[in-house]
Amino acid sequence: MSPLGHRRRRRPSEAVADNAPIPAGPVDDEEVAALRAAIELRAAQPAADLPAAEFVDGLRRRLGELEGEGRPARVGRRAFLTVAGAGAGAVAAGVAGAVVDRTLLQPPSHASQAQGSAAQGALDPIGGGWVRVAGVDEVTGRTVSFTTPGVVGFVTERAGDLVAVSGACSHQGCLLKLNEAAERLDCPCHRTAFSAEGRLLFHQLDTAPPPLARLQVRRNGDAVEVLLPQQA
């Protein structure tokens, strides 16, 4: 072990313990064995090996650009949906599919909350009331979770637009976890993830689950409020 404080190259096995890229340089037999053990242990953490949404989207775009430069196969709308994981199932759901499509094809800031929530099987309570779920400054540019007696959800602000979604996975209702590093909502039950806007990013189920239910959300002074059923 080098004396503490002395700058030396970080061991590859230490880098892996931090989920950091492996530093270049020679390694001895002992470090080779330790690194192999570290890689195996790192891959053992549930869902640690799921890719970040922005990576999957970014590489898809990059390949799409290459395709535009000369590959014969065309990028179809259907394929576009499939990539996001919202495949035939969601499209076949009629109106819901149309909303998925629009949500996918527009950047989040243009994905109108009103349109989205109405058509997407949103929780649209009759005689509900607006409930404060966060402060405006808490959600600026990020996603936060909230819990009320009736609903668990996530609210996000991007470029001035607020979006609130149900925190229950549309597959079997497992409570989604906010994965801040990857900017997505992970389902702990199956390998499924949604964007903060509720769009299905990927899944490995037989049938693509629909997008998350949207909640109506508004800004009220410095509060973010969600329309929820009136509590008794």
Next chain:
Amino acid sequence: MAEREGGQAPKGGAGPEGRPLHVVRAGDAYGDWEELYADNVVRLYRLLYSKVGNRADAEDLTTEVFLAAFGPLRLDVSRGEVRAYLAKTAHTVLASFWRRRLGREITVVDLDAAEEFLERPPADGHNARRAQGILARLPARSRRILELRFLERQSLRDSAEAMGITVGNAKVLQHRALRMAAQVREDES
């Protein structure tokens, strides 16, 4: 990460057994490149993550495999052949990665296992069970530091705090624990 590793990867003209790949369109062929991508990207990433154990390198390698496969890979072949091709490309790309990075081959993409992985990725608990088996054979403190760092994803600082030791000691403990874990792995194989 602009290097392209196409050297040993099969070219589009012939399949793994030398059969031409583009004479007849396979029944289950992908409709287009995006469909192929969508069906394989997560599994390929998971496969490569299991070989390098960190996000940045797994992302780079996944990118490299798709870019390398993009030119030669034909869309009129069966999905099985696409998987075989991706597995072979991943094998080559990973081998080259280790050569460049450390000068030693640390992990290998086994072709048969990789094709199987791309077709039916192992369930969540598979790796965790194997890891638990290894950790169970370590002394308590060594086990604890690795659980904190790898399974619970705590920082070195937080792990040190949880164990009531200094960051420097946690680092030493972690290093020794990894060497012990490596020994357990060797004994098992």
